[in-house]
Amino acid sequence: MHQTSTAVRPEGGHRGPADVHRVPATTTTPVGSLSTTRSLLRLLRWARPVVPRMILGTLTSLGASVLALLVPQVLRALVNGPLLGAGSRAAVVGAAAVVLLLGVLEAFLVWCRRALVAMPGTGAENDMRRALFGHLLDQPLAFHDRWSGGQLLSRSMSDLNVVRRWLIFALVMLVVSVTTVVVGLGLMFWTAWQLALVYLVGAVPVLVLGFSFRERYKVVARRARDQQGDLAGRVEESVHGIRVLKAFGRGEDALEDFVRQADELRGTEIEKARTLSRVSLALGAIPELALAVSLVLGVWLASQGQVSVGALVAFFATAAVVNGPVERIGALLAMTLDAKAATDRFVEVMDTPSTVVDPPHPVPLPAPGPRGSRVELRGVRFWHPGSPQAPVLDGVDLVLEPGTTTALVGLTGSGKTTLLQLVPRLADVSGGQVLLDGVDVRDLTRADVRAAVSVAFEDPVLFSASVRENVLLGLPDEPAGPDAAERERILAQALDVASAGFVARLPEGVQTRVGEEGLSLSGGQRQRLALARAVAARPRVLVLDDPLSALDVTTEAAVTARLREVLRGTTTLVVAHRTSTVALADRVAVLEDGCITGVGTHRELLATHPHYRFVLTAMRDEPVLPDEGDEPDEHDEHGGPDEHGGPGAHGEVRP
Numbered sequence: 001m002h003q004t005s006t007a008v009r010p011e012g013g014h015r016g017p018a019d020v021h022r023v024p025a026t027t028t029t030p031v032g033s034l035s036t037t038r039s040l041l042r043l044l045r046w047a048r049p050v051v052p053r054m055i056l057g058t059l060t061s062l063g064a065s066v067l068a069l070l071v072p073q074v075l076r077a078l079v080n081g082p083l084l085g086a087g088s089r090a091a092v093v094g095a096a097a098v099v100l101l102l103g104v105l106e107a108f109l110v111w112c113r114r115a116l117v118a119m120p121g122t123g124a125e126n127d128m129r130r131a132l133f134g135h136l137l138d139q140p141l142a143f144h145d146r147w148s149g150g151q152l153l154s155r156s157m158s159d160l161n162v163v164r165r166w167l168i169f170a171l172v173m174l175v176v177s178v179t180t181v182v183v184g185l186g187l188m189f190w191t192a193w194q195l196a197l198v199y200l201v202g203a204v205p206v207l208v209l210g211f212s213f214r215e216r217y218k219v220v221a222r223r224a225r226d227q228q229g230d231l232a233g234r235v236e237e238s239v240h241g242i243r244v245l246k247a248f249g250r251g252e253d254a255l256e257d258f259v260r261q262a263d264e265l266r267g268t269e270i271e272k273a274r275t276l277s278r279v280s281l282a283l284g285a286i287p288e289l290a291l292a293v294s295l296v297l298g299v300w301l302a303s304q305g306q307v308s309v310g311a312l313v314a315f316f317a318t319a320a321v322v323n324g325p326v327e328r329i330g331a332l333l334a335m336t337l338d339a340k341a342a343t344d345r346f347v348e349v350m351d352t353p354s355t356v357v358d359p360p361h362p363v364p365l366p367a368p369g370p371r372g373s374r375v376e377l378r379g380v381r382f383w384h385p386g387s388p389q390a391p392v393l394d395g396v397d398l399v400l401e402p403g404t405t406t407a408l409v410g411l412t413g414s415g416k417t418t419l420l421q422l423v424p425r426l427a428d429v430s431g432g433q434v435l436l437d438g439v440d441v442r443d444l445t446r447a448d449v450r451a452a453v454s455v456a457f458e459d460p461v462l463f464s465a466s467v468r469e470n471v472l473l474g475l476p477d478e479p480a481g482p483d484a485a486e487r488e489r490i491l492a493q494a495l496d497v498a499s500a501g502f503v504a505r506l507p508e509g510v511q512t513r514v515g516e517e518g519l520s521l522s523g524g525q526r527q528r529l530a531l532a533r534a535v536a537a538r539p540r541v542l543v544l545d546d547p548l549s550a551l552d553v554t555t556e557a558a559v560t561a562r563l564r565e566v567l568r569g570t571t572t573l574v575v576a577h578r579t580s581t582v583a584l585a586d587r588v589a590v591l592e593d594g595c596i597t598g599v600g601t602h603r604e605l606l607a608t609h610p611h612y613r614f615v616l617t618a619m620r621d622e623p624v625l626p627d628e629g630d631e632p633d634e635h636d637e638h639g640g641p642d643e644h645g646g647p648g649a650h651g652e653v654r655p
């Protein structure tokens with residue numbers, strides 16, 4: 001999806017600040033300022049294919065209502081004719097048969113309405129859910145940082161449920177009810193206009209009450225939906241952090257927080273119910289009151305001979321038909337306002353443009369050179385949305401030469417992960433450029449970039465799927481991707497590189513289901529599968545965010561050794577928090593104050609770069625720092641960069 005209006009690039013090229021679209025993080029979103037009708041009309045974007053069936057469903061429902069309204073007219077003829085006049089028994093039976101036929105036809109039309117409308121309603125809900133999920137997947141990381149999972153969950157599940165129920169029931173019934181009331185009133189005027197006038201006077205307070213109900217209910221309906229989202233977020237967060245809550249004995253506090261939020265939601269739901277019950281009371285009582293007055297007047301008029309008895313019967317029978325829809329209108333209006341709140345919340349997400357988009361005219365991905373792909377960061381600046389005054393990266397220059405491995409080193413919070421994310425376009429630069437084989441990554445399609453660049457994060461995520469599916473996630477499916485035998489070979493090699501021998505001991509080997517709903521793995525096992533996944537994608541560029549942090553030293557050494565073999569021909573950028581990870585690299589780049597302040601071999605930097613030495617002392621394992629004048633040697637132990645140095649990544653070295 002390409003959104004030019006709020007795309008990240010400012011006019012005139014790549015170097016300006018990102019156009020950051022701000023989205024509400026939680027429930028403080030104000031009530032949508034659009035009218036209810038305009039709000040709900042936006043559903044047409046997704047519900048258009050089902051409109052014909054909806055119209056047909058509404059027409060059948062209207063037909064049913066017309067039949068219901070015809071019954072009183074038959075009664076009128078029956079009373080004025082066979083009953084009070086010189087009618088025959090056959091005429092009475094005939095009239096009863098007509099009433100029965102009308103009833104059966106009405107029931108049939110009601111069934112047709114359900115059959116016509118139910119399916120398209122679920123179809124529209126499904127399409128909207130799919131569109132929303134696709135949109136969420138399309139959003140950059142910054143979007144997911146700012147929206148709570150609970151809000152997104154409730155918007156994609158319960159909000160769309162509300163919209164579906166409105167589409168298949170309330171919308172149709174509202175149209176039918178209003179039409180029935182209008183036509184019924186017309187018939188009442190035609191039957192006995194004096195009585196209809198009395199009935200109509202009762203509509204004035206109903207309309208006034210209805211208007212104030214709409215205004216009040218709109219606000220609480222939105223609040224209730226937002227609070228539901230917050231509550232879902234609370235559950236999600238607590239389940240996610242259950243270990244921490246238990247470990248710190250904070251279960252009771254979490255429960256208290258949950259109960260408080262649940263009580264707030266309950267309060268809002270009660271307010272909704274009260275608001276609705278007030279208007280429902282008025283909608284029920286006022287027409288009945290008007291009918292009571294009409295009855296007295298009607299009897300008097302009949303006694304004066306100004307209306308016939310048949311007309312009187314028909315009038316009240318029609319009023320009985322009309323009263324049902326009038327009473328229902330309150331509940332239908334409430335469902336409509338709930339649907340407006342749900343639609344507003346859905347559209348808020350859908351209208352959030354992605355800031356990382358495909359270019360209008362993508363450049364084809366150039367072929368890599370003989371030794372692999374070259375990555376260059378040129379004057380890269382980056383700040384997180386909302387804090388342009390504090391750039392995390394402030395002019396990063398770094399070249400990763402083809403086929404080399406560069407370790408990125410810096411103090412915690414210095415921006416290493418942020419820098420890494422810019423290469424596969426998980427976020428776009430705020431200034432400067434990231435070039436892949438000479439092309440700005442923003443001029444490539446995201447699919448091309450992500451096929452070329454694989455990532456493994458420190459905090460590995462496995463999906464509820466088999467080991468095989470998790471590891472081969474980055475490979476294109478057949479027929480574009482490798483065939484079955486080749487996939488098995490890639491799988492075996494990736495697991496071997498990641499030293500994931502434990503997979504063979506899992507209950508069903510590579511078929512074992514892991515992830516959230518599968519077998520629990522240790523942190524190190526998960527990391528190895530994530531690493532295998534990155535390797536299996538056979539990328540040109542491998543971006544590793546401290547992927548071995550949970551491994552013991554022996555396993556890390558084994559993985560490192562295998563990685564060094566496989567990484568030939570792959571350009572690798574690896575964040576290192578341990579000297580043993582640095583050992584993987586040909587060159588080391590030091591990130592300091594948002595810039596690369598040094599690039600060189602471990603030995604060179606150790607000798608010349610005080611900040612590098614300082615960072616090493618802060619690393620998780622204990623580096624062997626050289627005594628003054630000594631040659632550093634700890635990397636020789638790890639088979640480090642000195643052995644594999646050679647011409648590698650280089651960049652501007654700032655003293």
Ligand SMILES: Nc1ncnc2c1ncn2[C@@H]1O[C@H](COP(=O)(O)OP(=O)(O)OP(=O)(O)O)[C@@H](O)[C@H]1O
Pocket residue numbers: 142145384385392410411412413414415416417418419
């Ligand atoms: N989504 C975000 N919104 C705002 N600031 C953020 C966000 N993510 C990270 N930051 C900030 O950006 C800075 C760099 O974070 P980053 O995660 O890139 O550091 P790092 O060097 O990888 O840290 P570590 O070594 O601890 O993993 C930090 O100050 C962090 O607080």
